Every structure is written in C-alpha cells, then in structure tokens.
Amino acid sequence: DVKVTQSSRYLVKRTGEKVFLECVQDMDHENMFWYRQDPGLGLRLIYFSYDVKMKEKGDIPEGYSVSREKKERFSLILESASTNQTSMYLCASSRGSRLTYTDTQYFGPGTRLTVL
Amino acid sequence: QKEVEQDPGPLSVPEGAIVSLNCTYSNSAFQYFMWYRQYSRKGPELLMYTYSSGNKEDGRFTAQVDKSSKYISLFIRDSQPSDSATYLCAMENQAGTALIFGKGTTLSVSS
Numbered sequence: 001d002v003k004v005t006q007s008s009r010y011l012v013k014r015t016g017e018k019v020f021l022e023c024v025q026d027m028d029h030e031n032m033f034w035y036r037q038d039p040g041l042g043l044r045l046i047y048f049s050y051d052v053k054m055k056e057k058g059d060i061p062e063g064y065s066v067s068r069e070k071k072e073r074f075s076l077i078l079e080s081a082s083t084n085q086t087s088m089y090l091c092a093s094s095r096g097s098r099l100t101y102t103d104t105q106y107f108g109p110g111t112r113l114t115v116l
Numbered sequence: 117q118k119e120v121e122q123d124p125g126p127l128s129v130p131e132g133a134i135v136s137l138n139c140t141y142s143n144s145a146f147q148y149f150m151w152y153r154q155y156s157r158k159g160p161e162l163l164m165y166t167y168s169s170g171n172k173e174d175g176r177f178t179a180q181v182d183k184s185s186k187y188i189s190l191f192i193r194d195s196q197p198s199d200s201a202t203y204l205c206a207m208e209n210q211a212g213t214a215l216i217f218g219k220g221t222t223l224s225v226s227s
Contacts, residue, residue: 040124042217042220043204043217045214045215056213058214106162109157109159
C-alpha cells in the first residue's frame with residue numbers, strides 16, 4: 001500500500017526559529033512535492049524534486065528551501081520562520097519521470113504548523 | 117483571470133442527492149484533469165483522472181470534461197454522508213511540470 005509519511009502532525013514554533021519538515025515515501029517514487037494549503041487560497045506548490053539532489057521552485061518558494069539527499073526523503077526548511085508561514089504543509093510523491101511530473105500524486109497527512 | 121476557478125461552497129445536500137461539483141479553467145492547452153478528495157485532517161487522495169474531453173465513470177462518481185467550454189465537472193450519485201469532504205479539481209499545466217489545483221469545494225451530506 002502506498003504510503004507518504006510526514007514527521008509531525010502538529011508543530012508550534014516561534015518567529016525566527018529554523019524549522020524542518022520531513023517527508024518520507026516508501027514507493028520508490030522519483031518525484032516529490034511540498035505544498036502549503038490555506039483557506040481561500042487552496043494548495044500552492046512550494047518546491048518539487050524529480051530526482052535526488054535536484055529541486056525546482058514552485059509558485060511560492062520565498063522563505064523556504066528544500067533538501068533531497070535520498071530518494072525516499074524530501075525535507076522542507078524554513079530558515080527563519082515567520083507568522084505568515086503558519087499553514088498546513090502537505091508533502092506528495094509521484095512515480096513520474098523527468099518528462100512528466102503529473103502521474104498520480106500521493107499525499108501525506110499534512111503538518112499543521114503554527115508560528116507564534 | 118486565475119488559471120483554475122472553483123467555487124469553495126460550502127455545499128450541503130441530503131443523503132441520496134445528486135451532487136455536481138465544477139471547475140473552470142483558462143488555458144485551452146490543458147489536457148489532463150483530476151479530482152482529489154480530502155477528508156478533514158487528511159491529505160488529498162486521487163478520486164478520478166481523465167484525459168481530454170468526455171466522461172469517465174467509476175461507481176457513483178462521474179467525471180466530465182468539456183474542453184470547448186473549459187469546464188470540468190464531478191457528479192456524485194446517491195450521495196452518502198461518507199462523501200462529506202473537500203473536493204479539489206486539478207489539471208496539469210501546459211509545460212507538463214506541475215499540477216494546478218482549484219481551491220476546493222467543501223461538501224456536506226446529511227443523513
């Protein structure tokens with residue numbers, strides 16, 4: 001059974017802290033994605049990766065960075081958390097290839113991050 | 117004009133009703149269309165996937181694409197309380213590099 005796990009369901013951090021959100025998939029998928037989901041704004045793509053050590057900016061990369069050292073793991077980093085980064089963060093993975101990134105995306109349960 | 121528009125609702129219907137959920141899009145080059153379902157406090161999961169125009173049926177669910185109108189629909193027949201969720205439409209962008217999601221429509225089916 002397909003599985004995408006995220007390190008925390010709920011996280012509370014203070015402004016200025018460095019925050020790591022971890023995502024692991026066990027499906028040997030090539031592609032991994034980080035989204036944030038906000039009421040009234042829907043799902044917005046932050047970064048994605050189609051291979052180990054590769055990354056591409058999505059629609060809203062400002063204030064975020066990512067790391068993909070192993071195929072199964074994709075980390076989202078908030079270098080200095082701010083209150084406007086309070087959101088639900090969703091990780092996803094897909095089988096894909098370099099030519100298309102839109103095979104079925106399987107989502108993790110999400111991490112609800114609150115920055116105080 | 118946003119690339120994908122979806123009425124956020126909420127939509128409340130009684131059990132057994134036929135539900136119609138819709139999205140419009142602006143780019144006529146889009147060809148791959150998806151519907152995801154998201155239960156409360158869970159990640160989205162793929163419900164239906166269609167390519168180009170036409171209908172696709174899966175049990176009580178029918179996905180419909182009208183490329184001439186740039187309009188996609190998801191119909192739910194004999195709706196059940198377990199269908200209560202947020203439904204997101206999604207489509208592949210023109211470059212084939214990412215999915216563009218609608219904002220989601222929240223559906224509540226009462227018994």
